[in-house]
Amino acid sequence: MVQTTPSPTLTVRRQSTAEIQTQIARCPSIPSLGSVNKALQELLGNDQRLTAQIAEIIRRDPSLTSRLLRLVNSVYYGLNTPVNSIEEAVFYLGVRQIRQLAMVTPVIEDFQRLTSQCNFPWREFWQHCIGTAILTREVTAHVPGPSEDADYIAGLVHDIGKIVMAWSFPDHFAAIHNVSLETKRPLVEIEEEILGISHAELGALYLERHRLPEIMIISARYHHRPEAAPQHRHTLAAVRLADMLLHSENIGISGDYVPVTREQCFNSAFWNQLLAKTPEAEQALVKAALSRTLEQIPHMLAGMV
Secondary structure: OOOOOOOOOOOOOOOOHHHHHHHHHHOOOOOOOOHHHHHHHHHHOOOOOOHHHHHHHHHOOHHHHHHHHHHHOOOOOOOOOOOOOHHHHHHHHHHHHHHHHHHHHHHHHHHHOOOOOOOOOHHHHHHHHHHHHHHHHHHHHHOOOOOOOOHHHHHHOOOHHHHHHHHHOHHHHHHHHHHHHHHOOOHHHHHHHHOOOOHHHHHHHHHHHOOOOHHHHHHHHHOOOHHHOOOOHHHHHHHHHHHHHHHHOOOOOOOOOOOOOHHHHHOOHHHHHHHOOOOHHHHHHHHHHHHHHHHHHHHHHHHHO
16 A cells, blocks of 8 residues: 555645746755766776676675675576575676666665655655666667667656655655545646646756756656657657556556556557557567566566665
C-alpha cells in the first residue's frame, strides 16, 4: 500500500510560476560523480581493460562493491556457488553491466538525500528508474535507428522531476500522489492542477538550471510526448516504451497508476515510431526479446537496489 505524508484535511495552494522558480533555485544541485567513478569510467573506456585494475578501483567504493556482489549473486545469474571476489564478479558481469552500476550508484545515492523528507515507496521508485534505463538500452539495441551512448542515462533520469517535486513541494507531492492513487487519472494532469507544473517540466527546468547535458533535459521534458521533442526522438520513444512496459508488468512504482497492458505498449504510437517500417516477423522477434528482458529485470533490480 502506498502511503503519503499529509492528513486528508491538509489543503495545498497551486503555485505561481515565480514561486516554482524560487523553489527550483533552492533545490540542491547534483553532486559530481566523484573521482572513483570518473577513474572507473576512464578505465572502462580504455581498450586495455584489465580485471585487476577495475577491481582495485571498485574496492575504493563500498557501495559500488556491495551492489556488484549483490547483482552477480542474484537469481538473474543463477550461479551455483556464491561469488565473493570482486575479480570474479567483474568476469561474470562484464564491462557493460559495471558501467551501468557505476552510473546508477552515485546518482541514486545523491537523489536519496533529496527525498528523505517525503514518505513514498522510494525503493520501488528507484527500481522503476533503473528498470527504465535497462529496458531503454534493450529497446535501442533491438530496433533500427541510431543507438546513443546516452540512452541508459536518459532512461535513468526521465522522472527526475518527481524527485525535485518531493524536495521542493513535499505537501503538493503527497497530495498529488494521494489523488493519483485514488482516481487512477494521468499523473501529469493531476500535477498541473494541484501544483501548477508537471514533473516533466519541473525536471527539465531543474536540469537546465544546473547546466546538465541536453539529452537529460530533453528526456525529462518530453518523455511523455517524444513526438514533440526537438531532437533525440528515437531515444525518447525508447524511454517511453520502456516506461510503459515496466508499468504494464508492475515493476517498481512511478506514481502513475493509470492501467496499461503489454498489448497496449506493443500497439502504441511509440512502438510504431520505432518499428513502423519493420516487417511483422522481425517485430515479433523484438517483442519476444523485450518480453524475456522484462522477466529478468526484477531479479537484476533485486541485486542493484
